[in-house]
Amino acid sequence: MLSNELSEADIDRVIAMAWEDRTPFEAIYVQFGLRENDVRALMRKHMKASSFRMWRERVTGRKTKHLMLRDFEKGRFKSSNQRFS
Numbered sequence: 001m002l003s004n005e006l007s008e009a010d011i012d013r014v015i016a017m018a019w020e021d022r023t024p025f026e027a028i029y030v031q032f033g034l035r036e037n038d039v040r041a042l043m044r045k046h047m048k049a050s051s052f053r054m055w056r057e058r059v060t061g062r063k064t065k066h067l068m069l070r071d072f073e074k075g076r077f078k079s080s081n082q083r084f085s
Helices: 008-019 025-032 036-046 049-059
Strands: none
Touching: 008 025, 008 036, 008 049, 025 036, 036 049
């Protein structure tokens, strides 16, 4: 799904999920069809440049944003809005 096909509410939700430390990019893909590069482009387009840079610094190398890099599974928080299991 292209970011221009998303509603404003969906764009807001993608941004919120991307900011959350424990929401992996895979969950965003399952729910909205956006891969990590698509999320990055959406964030760049819809955020101030300084906010985007701050977000990129936070998520770069963060294990919790990628399911394959995580060393935990049980006991993690799952939002009721999140369809990814």
